[in-house]
Amino acid sequence: MKFISATVFLGMCFLFISCGGARVDEGENFGNILESDSGLTLTESEHAVGWGKAECTICHNLENIHLVDRSGGLVDVNAIRERTLTEGEASCVDCHGTNGIP
Numbered sequence: 764m765k766f767i768s769a770t771v772f773l774g775m776c777f778l779f780i781s782c783g784g785a786r787v788d789e790g791e792n793f794g795n796i797l798e799s800d801s802g803l804t805l806t807e808s809e810h811a812v813g814w815g816k817a818e819c820t821i822c823h824n825l826e827n828i829h830l831v832d833r834s835g836g837l838v839d840v841n842a843i844r845e846r847t848l849t850e851g852e853a854s855c856v857d858c859h860g861t862n863g864i865p
């Protein structure tokens with residue numbers, strides 16, 4: 764019994780650390796999206812699931828994106844995150860294009 768509970772306990776610690784780390788420290792990660800052909804602008808082929816949908820925050824938590832600069836210093840992710848938290852979904856179009864919404 765002792766052995767089993769210790770194993771479960773350690774397993775739970777590990778789960779907590781790995782999930783917590785990914786969520787809190789790095790957020791969503793699609794690599795350096797500035798390097799794709801279209802740059803920041805969304806295209807149907809790279810954004811199949813979300814294409815044409817205006818309610819970005821159904822799928823993207825504003826607290827969980829723009830956390831890590833993967834551009835190599837070209838952008839200020841903190842300023843971007845602050846702006847999205849202030850202006851909400853109205854701001855996305857300025858940098859990511861229309862997402863197929865007329």
Ligand code: HEC
Binds near residue numbers: 805812813819822
């Ligand atoms: C129904 C869910 C959904 C909605 C709504 C959605 N997205 Fe996404 N988005 C995704 C998924 C899933 C990915 C991961 C790439 C993929 O598999 O399509 C993604 C990826 C992205 C990326 C990274 C793209 C890249 O180049 O890899 C950006 C930027 C993005 N979304 C912005 C937006 C914006 C802005 C909106 C609102 C106008 C939005 N998303 C609405 C699901 C969604």
Ligand code: HEC
Binds near residue numbers: 827
């Ligand atoms: C001022 C420009 C700007 C605005 C406004 C903006 N983004 Fe971004 N977004 C970026 C940049 C630049 C990146 C790439 C950051 C990097 O990897 O260095 C990015 C990355 C992303 C990603 C990929 C995951 C990540 O965290 O890197 C998603 C998803 C995303 N943005 C969604 C949105 C949504 C949804 C909105 C509106 C609420 C929005 N963005 C508003 C510039 C912007």
